[in-house]
Amino acid sequence: MAVLKAIGALLVLALVAGDPALAAPRKKKRNRRASRPSASAPARAEPPPPSVRQGVELWRASKWDSAVTMWLPFAEKGDPDAMFNMGQAYKLGRGVVLDKVIARDWYRRAAVKAHLPAQANLGILLFQAAEKDEAVRWLKSAADRGEMRAQYVLGIVHWNGDGAAKSMPLAYAYLVRAAAQGLPEATKALNELSQVIQPLDRANGWQIATALANNSSVPAQFQSAILPPPLDAPTAPPSPVAVVANAPATVETGSSTAVLNAAALNAANAGSTGETQMGSAPPETTPPPATLASPAEPPAPPPVWVAERTVPKPAEKSRPKAPRPPPETGWRIQLGSYPNQKSAMTAWTRLAAAQKRDVKGLKPKVSKFGGIYRLQVGPFPTRNEAMGGCKKLEINNNGCFAIDIGG
DSSP states (O other), X not given: OHHHHHHHHHHHHHHXXXXXXXXXXXXXXXXXXXSOOOOOOOOOOOOOOOOHHHHHHHHHTTOHHHHHHHHHHHHHTTOHHHHHHHHHHXXXXXXXXXXXXXXXXXXXXXXXXXXXXXXXXXXXXXXHTXXXXXXXXXXXXXXXXXXXXXXXXXXXXXXXXXXXOOOHHHHHHHHHHHHHTTOHHHHHHHHHHHTTOOHHHHHHHXXXXXXXXXXXXXXXXGOOSXXXXXXXXXXXXXXXXXXXXXXXXXXXXXXXXXXXXXXXXXHHTSOOOBTTBOOXXXXXXXXXXXXXXXXXXXXXXXXXXXXXOOOOOOOOOOOOOOOXXXXXXXXXXXXXXXXXXXXXXXXXXXXXXXXXXXXXXXXXXXXXXTTEEEEEEEEXXXXXXXXXXXXXXXXXXXXXXXXXXXX
């Protein structure tokens, strides 16, 4: 960077010295009003310094080989974002030859430094490679820290009992958290699970989900036997990188997991998009051939009816529409989930009757989510006040957490 600044300074000095009007201004001081000195040529803007962010911009412009070249020095120096991005490049086969083993190595180097998407991606790749014991350790680490793809896959794992002990409360809890963050596949799976889960498992799952939403760990009585992931940094140097000039991504085929888990992994395999990391492209699909319908005879024109002359009525003055109420802002608290809207409102009615002072100014909202109905109350101006409301209004230890209305 110092060298670039020095070069820029020398360039400016050369321009100043080479322009007579700037190099010797005193000679034309008397005639300044008559003739002004010509403007000097603008100095060339310095290119931005190499950075992980610059590599992301190159990647977004489909300059994958240049992006990999930009990231490699940072990755070799231990930058977690750069190491994760190198893993993405190898997983997708862009800028380098597709190699899942090398991708896993780069993900692992970032994962031991607590890089959240790297932990999730490493767990997914290990699960696909049938190394499920280690896979679930990374998935749990990422899921408990809020990574929605890891939460989704781990929820399916606990639902099936494939890779970890079967646990309907844990399955329900992780799917609730992934769905709450907007993962469509998790919402679909949660709807299916809600049709078959027992009420006690649902209640326990809700308690776990509440703890996770409040950045707490899974309650001790529901903890699985999954061990923490191995956090020892790899000692071997990374594999040599051979950059490929903008090679197209390789289409993957086949899967070594059960049908439901394969669907979960395929859905979760899309990397997250961020300022210092990039996401994978959706899988390419071939559209079905269009079916051409045989041309039909043009329909006969409808009969024309001659209407009787009528005296036109004076046009009624349109009434101005009432302005829409401003959108609600602040925070709500979620007090529980119920099998139907009536039971949710019954719970609120009882709570409001028992704690009139605490519910003053609050309004209930019941919304359907899959096969359940969620009871929320608000608004609260701040998150802290919402959490204070949780402490006062929690129903039968069902769990309670704050939700940003505008989030």
